[in-house]
Amino acid sequence: MELETQELETITTIVPMLAKTHAASAEVRRLTDARKKAILDRLAEVLLENKAQIILENQKDLSRMSPEDPKYDRLTLTEKRIADLASSLNDVADLPDPTGQILLEKSLENGLSIRKIAVPLGVVGVIYESRPNVTIDVTSLCIRSGNAVVLRGGSDAYETNICLIGLIHKVLKEFDINTDAITLLPVNREFVKELLTATRYVDVIIPRGSESLIEFVRKNSLVPTIETGAGVCHTYVETTANLENARNIVVNAKVSRPSVCNSLDTVVVDRAIAAQFLPMLKEDFLKYNVEVFADETAFEILSSVNYPYLQQADEADFGREFLDFKCSVKIVEGFDEALKHIGKYSSRHSEAIISENTEYCLIFQQEIDAAAVYANASTRFTDGGAFGLGAEIGISTQKLHARGPFALEKLVTEKWIVTGEGQVRW
DSSP: OHHHHHHHHHOSOSHHHHHHHHHHHHHHHTOOHHHHHHHHHHHHHHHHHTHHHHHHHHHHHHTTSOTTSTHHHHHOOOHHHHHHHHHHHHHHHHSOOOTTOEEEEEEOTTSOEEEEEEEEOSEEEEEEOSOTHHHHHHHHHHHHTTOEEEEEOOGGGHHHHHHHHHHHHHHHHHTTOOGGGEEEOOOOTHHHHHHHTOTTTOSEEEEESOHHHHHHHHHHOSSOBOOBOOOOEEEEEOTTOOHHHHHHHHHHHHHSSTTSTTSEEEEEEEHHHHHHHGGGGHHHHHHTTOEEEEOHHHHHHHHHTTOSSEEEOOGGGSSOOOOSSEEEEEEESSHHHHHHHHHHHOOSSEEEEEOSOHHHHHHHHHHSOSSEEEESSOGGGOSTTTTTSSOOSEEEOSSSSOOEEEOGGGSEEEEEEEEOSSOOOO
């Protein structure tokens, strides 16, 4: 482990590393379905066998960060989270191999036989910040889909990522597979642009993290990118909503894990029920010291019930991803104004309506432009594991290639296989 750390610290260019990963991708591409499954199941065992070491290395990273930092929770690995990672590895192993599937097959009048098949992307580059679980999630999905991967984690999770990559390489060696197939890059910022311009060695770049990271990749990458965007998530409580259900959903979406991208950022409430509904949040929000940035009407309502963690919202508090025990509240005059507000401030990640009006629910799900749109459920379900996809690389908020949980079935592209008997075309 120390040797790998020293090597990463003395590298002056990552081009040789990228070239080795590109060369190793052919080896991963040739892995059989059974062998890929066996690798992931073995990695799950190794994670559980080494959970004490993983937690020890994770504590080194955590010691450099304030527990008050919203990223602290995302950086933390516990025994339960490691067990969940191991379970996710088993889940991905059990998923159907997405490669080799015949997507189209036909014979032409000229005798040519044509097949379109699913094949691995090749080398997947992932840039992420303080979430070491991404190291395992991405590795599992890429191995299962026959891809090599280049990982560039953040400095916050440096020790944890070194440990996890060491365990991954241990398993690859057990299966006599070139460890260059899974590469962890140094955290030096100057190497990011080198990765983003490595069109000869990397087939796709996937940024996962803050809006500033995604914007930087969008502006500087020559390699094709798939964005996993920031989540500015709204929950709209419509006049006909079952208010007890609405309370449970809003509280869950905000407090269950506020540091993740599918957590609630803005509560949108119809004026007709605002005075009845907003006080219902007080008791649960107090348990977590949720700071509320309220528009004028919501501020008056929450002030009247003496809610202590209350600020008057300004424009910047709408369309803001809080990633903390904070949210904004917007009062609207009805369904149409709610649609307009969400349409203006949405990051197109996950949006929800709480309503007993079936027609409104249907219109909301049709009209709201987001990767996942909910009726009467928490936005916290937007997740590869929760959707039965095993794991995810991130939540894509763009519309080309992948949208929503970016999981196994999207880590492939297409290849046309054409077989003839001497045909030519003039």
